[in-house]
Amino acid sequence: MTIAVLGATGGQGSAVVAALLEAGQQVRAVVRDPAGGRARALAASGVEVVPGEMTDADSLVTAFRGATAAYGLTTPFEDGLDAEVAQGEAIIEAARRVSLPHLVMASVASADRHTGIPHFETKARVEQALTRADLPATVVAPTYFYDNALGALDEIAAGEIAMALPADTPLQQVSRLDLGRVVAAVVADPGTWVGRRIEVAGDDPTPEQMARIVGDAANGPVAFRRIPLERVWQANPDMAAMFTYLTASGYHVDLAALRADFPGIQWQSFADWAHEQTWPAPGR
Numbered sequence: 001m002t003i004a005v006l007g008a009t010g011g012q013g014s015a016v017v018a019a020l021l022e023a024g025q026q027v028r029a030v031v032r033d034p035a036g037g038r039a040r041a042l043a044a045s046g047v048e049v050v051p052g053e054m055t056d057a058d059s060l061v062t063a064f065r066g067a068t069a070a071y072g073l074t075t076p077f078e079d080g081l082d083a084e085v086a087q088g089e090a091i092i093e094a095a096r097r098v099s100l101p102h103l104v105m106a107s108v109a110s111a112d113r114h115t116g117i118p119h120f121e122t123k124a125r126v127e128q129a130l131t132r133a134d135l136p137a138t139v140v141a142p143t144y145f146y147d148n149a150l151g152a153l154d155e156i157a158a159g160e161i162a163m164a165l166p167a168d169t170p171l172q173q174v175s176r177l178d179l180g181r182v183v184a185a186v187v188a189d190p191g192t193w194v195g196r197r198i199e200v201a202g203d204d205p206t207p208e209q210m211a212r213i214v215g216d217a218a219n220g221p222v223a224f225r226r227i228p229l230e231r232v233w234q235a236n237p238d239m240a241a242m243f244t245y246l247t248a249s250g251y252h253v254d255l256a257a258l259r260a261d262f263p264g265i266q267w268q269s270f271a272d273w274a275h276e277q278t279w280p281a282p283g284r
Contacts, residue, residue: 003187004028004063004070006054006091008047009038011147012106012176016071017047019180023188030063030070054087060094069187070095073106074126076119084119088126092133102190104183105130107141109172109199109251117241127197138186139197142179143172143251146202146273149214156214156222157280164227164243167208172201172251175268185262198261201253203270210270217274220282 003020007013008029020027030052031039043049052063054074064070072091076084088105095103111123123141130137155162165171182200186193205213208224215222229247232240259267 001068001187002026002028002048002066004030004050004067006030006052006060006063006070006072007075008042008049009036011145012073012179013071014038015176016180016183017042019177019184020187021045021047022181023184025184025187028063028067030060055083055090057090057093057097060090061097064094064098064100067098067100069102069104069190070100071104071106071183071187074123076122081118081122084122085125085129088123089129092126092129092135095135095137096133101136102187102194103130103135103137104186105137105139107139107197109141109143109201109253110245110249111141112197113252115241115245117245118238120242136190136194138190138193138195140179140183140186141197141199142174143199143201143253144174144246145179146173146175146268146270148173149210149274150277153280156218156282159221159282160223160225161207161211161214162225162227163207164229164232164240165207165247167224167226168206169247170204170206170250171210171246172204172253172255173270174200174202175273178202178265178268181265182262185264198258199251199253200258201251201255202267204255205270213271213274214279215282216271217277218279218282222282 003025008017028048029042034049039049050063052059074084074087107123111120211222211224
């Protein structure tokens with residue numbers, strides 16, 4: 001089997017590559033710049049590296065040709081919401097043109113719930129395009145990533161984690177590597193997973209618990225500070241819409257059922273993940 005992975009040098013794609021290699025699969029990394037440092041590191045580790053642009057179906061046709069499966073992902077955070085839909089359409093078109101045996105498409109948990117969150121709605125549009133294309137495909141939809149806690153290390157150094165959620169609201173999350181392990185299990189068993197949509201979470205700590213766990217891992221006190229949603233609405237309406245939804249509803253992953261579906265995955269808790277990271281010493 002050869003599995004093509006888009007965005008293979010990014011956070012999510014590199015985790016999928018790592019999980020596929022862990023599972024003994026042959027990986028073809030599809031990257032924008034094969035000469036870049038991360039791409040060269042993949043090539044040095046034995047991964048096949050090929051060029052591909054997520055909005056260019058022709059380049060993706062070349063990248064997908066001969067692959068057993070592909071992992072596709074889209075993002076609105078570089079070129080905008082319409083660009084994310086265009087990425088999804090190009091990936092789907094390329095898979096159709098080469099008769100790809102199995103396309104695993106990344107989405108986001110709750111994208112099918114009409115949340116009104118802009119970057120959830122674009123992924124919903126990609127999922128709808130995938131359904132219309134009637135390809136052999138699986139949608140893998142992760143919740144919030146543990147790794148988002150690494151986005152404000154200066155705050156942790158100052159002894160706090162700040163989020164626009166109530167302190168006691170559980171937040172379903174997952175490690176990128178566990179998402180990759182789900183993808184590896186899905187491509188290894190297409191007969192079970194083609195035609196299905198899988199929402200993925202590994203744990204559901206509250207923000208207050210997250211702060212305490214990170215403090216334990218960083219060997220210093222870390223407190224939770226709630227950011228008023230009004231401030232987020234002024235700065236980033238997309239993120240504000242997401243945190244409004246997470247406050248009022250939250251994700252709806254059935255953790256017990258997910259574990260039953262993927263018994264071979266150990267599932268990192270947030271605490272397991274946090275203790276594997278390198279944190280600044282709080283307050284020092």
